[in-house]
Amino acid sequence: MAVIENLAEYALVSAPKAKYPxxxxxxxxxxxxxxxxxxxxxxxxxxxxxxxxxxxxxxxxxxxxxxxxFKFGDFVITDTQDEAVSDYANTLSIKCITILANYMQFGDEEKAVQHIQNVCDRHELSEDLETVVKRGEFRGFALRLQDAKWWRGKIKRFSARRIEKISRELGFINKARSMYCSEVGKREHKRSKQLGFEHMENVVLENNVGDQYTLADLAELSNSNPAIRRAELMVRIAGFEQYAKERQFNAWFFTITCPSKYHSHHLSGHRNKKFQGSGQKEAQDYLCKLWAKFRSKAKRITKDKDEEWEFFGFRVAEPHHDATPHWHLLLFINPRHESEVRSFLRKYAMEEDGNERGAYKARFDETKIKQGLNEATGKEYSAAGYIAKYVAKNIDGEHVDVDTYGEDARASAQSIVGWSSRNGLRQFQQVGGPKVSQWRELRRLANISEEDEAEMSPLLKSAIDKLESFEHAADAWCWYCRFSDQHGLSLYKIAKTVDDIIESVDTETGEVFPLTLQKPSVNYYGEFIDQIKGIDLSLNFLPEGFPYPVEDNQSNHIRQKTRFYDWTIINATKAEAAEVRATNVAKKLAMNEAKLGEAVAVADDLLTALVVAAPESFDLDLESLDFKALCAPWTGVNNCTGSVEGFGQKPEAQQQQTLFDLNRP
The missing domain is CATH 1.10.8 (Helicase, Ruva Protein; domain 3)
Incomplete structure (x- = not known):
């Protein structure tokens, strides 16, 4: 019988797996x-x-x-104190100044790129560096690298996006913890908004006729105001619906969701085993690439496809509970192209991991919005009513009781706006149709002086009169779609200039007098600045029965100025800014309150009616609703460039555009 000399070697044969030390x-x-x-x-x-x-x-x-x-170079992204951000930004700018000193003096770009490469690599700017070198725009980029203010913005944006991505990976963003946006992100977004508002209250702008406003005054009349943003979107959607009915296009509502590997957590709060660590921005990029493929296919002419597919509408990007974006698309489609649009949208949505379990139902959904009257309710089916709830709950939650997950819609809306802001994601985008920038510029012309109006082209004057005649802004947008199709409205931009005053001496008398010279204006990085001055109107053809003026017949387009005021920031103390703010608030309260109050009330009533119509029922009667100020084209309730009578304006006979467009280049 064999003798086992060492039993130790058999001791772990049936023992459990050892734990890590x-x-x-x-x-x-x-x-x-x-x-x-x-x-x-x-x-x-x-x-x-x-x-x-x-x-x-x-x-x-x-x-x-x-x-x-957690690092941006040597900076820890969770250190969100302004002093820490400023210190690191100053350090980076000084370092870049030192590295690029020879380039700024002698212009040896190749060596400068080599020397600055390490800084760009450590701060995830390598792709930006490569892009500007290819475009021949390295000098502007080099100047930005030497600017502490530019670095501060870069650090803040990077930190916000990275914190949201890490929070999502580690389970801080889901229905069980914090939906849409991390708790850290919500606090930082709220703090940032408060600091921004305080800053706007202390910045005073003055135009060339002496009117003064704080940025806070002007922001209340822009799309920064959630009520105005929501109302303007609904005006354009309702106008699109009317335009689509005129052209006999059909309305379809699509929902496209990312593959499972982009979702970090389940509704229960448990981690998704398929999740591969992608961030919110990567998920949005997936959807953007999917849409780019589809748009390319839609526009391409081939031997099997002899025309572009015609469609227009709106896209809404909103988050799942774990901050993964998904898209809703309201598209009005030419019936000839309906089957192709639907087929290829589904094809591209299912192209990546389309065979995974549950993909067929979860990844792509389509619904045709009915037309005509609902016999059960006697009300008209509406595409605007279908999408209204998605618009409202992604802006401020107004008129929506609860969100998709049963939470308070207003609180959720704040989180969704924080999600959009901190991740750099665009929530709403118009698909096709005329550009809204030209619409806003065209609407400015309703407020010009009688003297300027007399010099306006008869065609353009008739267009303004037509816009003014509409009681409902949705009707005005529908008409604008037709007008833009006919005349190719575009923005008229010029290079911004500044006055350079020099002293000139008369050689005969010795008299010294100032001489004003105009020169192109450049920004802090030496780049020329364009500014919008008006619109260009192509004369492709005129409306039937319109008297064609001889002076217009000499050119194939009309150029019309829409910006009459130049704005400058003036030095003002906090007390002076507060006085300007108080004066403007008093003017606003003293204006025609009945008219504005009725406008806001009707707009709210409209949106309430829109969102009450559940998507499944489509029972919205647009014809029975009065659009008055949601839809009154010139109230300022529904557009950032609309004027409010009595608020910083001249008498009607001398009126010019006085409002400042915060979104201008």
Missing amino acids: DFWLGEAKKLANRCNKYYSTALVNEWQRVAKNKSLKDANIRLKKLQES
């Missing part, structure tokens, strides 16, 4: 605490999860990668 857990905790105490527990939990499911090596690599993601 406490030493490695301790090291993981130390490393997690160096990142940020708020995230340390989640980081350790992530390390343990990977160690359990994979290996100790994989867990350490994962933790190290997460630790590095």
Whole structure:
């Protein structure tokens, strides 16, 4: 009988798998605490999860990668104090000034690019550097690298997006914790908005006729105001619907969702096993690329496709509970192209991981919006009513009780706006149709002086009179769609100039007198600045029965100035800014309150009616609703460039456009 000399070698044959040593857990905790105490527990939990499911090596690599993601160069992104951001920005700008000193003096671009490459690599600017070099725009980029203010903005944007991505990966953003946006992100977004508003209250602008406003005054009349933003979107959607009915286009509502690997967590709060670590921006990029493929296909002419597909409408991007974006598309489609549009939208939506479980139902959904009267209710089916709830709940939650997940819609709307802002994602986008910038410029002409109006082209004057005649702004937008199709309305831009005053001496008398010279204006980075001055109107053909003026017949287009005022920031103390603000608020309260009050009330009634119509029922009667100020073209309730009578304006006979467009270039 054989004698077993050493039983130790058989001792672990049936023993359970050994646990990882406490030493490695301790090291993981130390490393997690160096990142940020708020995230340390989640980081350790992530390390343990990977160690359990994979290996100790994989867990350490994962933790190290997460630790590095908390850095922007040498800056820790969770250090959001303004002083810390400014200090690092100043350090980077000084470093870049030192590196690029020879380039700025001698212009050796190749060496400058080589020397600055390391700074760009460490701060995720390599692609930007490569792009500007290809375009021949390196000098402007080099000047930005030397500017501390530019670095401050870069640091803040990068930090916000990275914090949201990390929070999502570690389970801080989902229905069980914090929907749409992290708690850190919500606090930072709220603080940023408050600081921004305080800053706007202390900045005073003055135009060339002496009117003064604070930025806060002007922001209340722009799309920065959620009520105006919501109302303007609904005007354009309702106008599109009317235009689509005239052209006999059919309305379709599509929902496109990202593949499962882009979703971090389930509704229960548990991690999605298919999740591959992509951020919110990467998920949005996936949807953008999908749409780019479809648009390319729609516009391409081939032997099997002899015309472009005709469609227009709106796109709404909104987040799932775990901040993964998905798109809603309201498209009005030419019946000839309906089947192709639907087919290829589904094809591209299902192209990536289309065979995964549940993909057919979850990834793509389409609904044809009915037309005519609903026999059950006697009301008209409406595409505007179908999308109204999606618009409202992604702006301020007005007139919507609860969101998709049963939470208070107003609170959710704040989180959704924070999600959009901190991740740099565009919520709403018009698809096709005429550009809204030209519409806003055209509407400015309703407020010009009688003297300027007398010099206006008869064609353009008739267009303004036509817009003024509409009681409902949706009707005005519908007419504008037709007018733009006929005349190719475009923006008229010029290079901005500044006056350079020099002293000139008369050689005979010795008299010194000032001489004003105009020169092109450049920004801080030496780049020429364009500014919008008006619109260009092509004379492709005229409306039937319109008397063609001889002077217009000499050219194939009309150029009309729409910007009459130049604005400058003036030096004002906080007390002086507060006085300007108080004066303007008093003027606003003293204006025709009955008219404005009725306008806002009717707009609210309209939106309430729109969102009450549940998507499944389509029972909205647009014809029975009075659009008065949501839709009154010149009230200022529905557009950032609309004027409000009595608020910083001249008498009617001398009126010119006085409002400042915060979105102008």
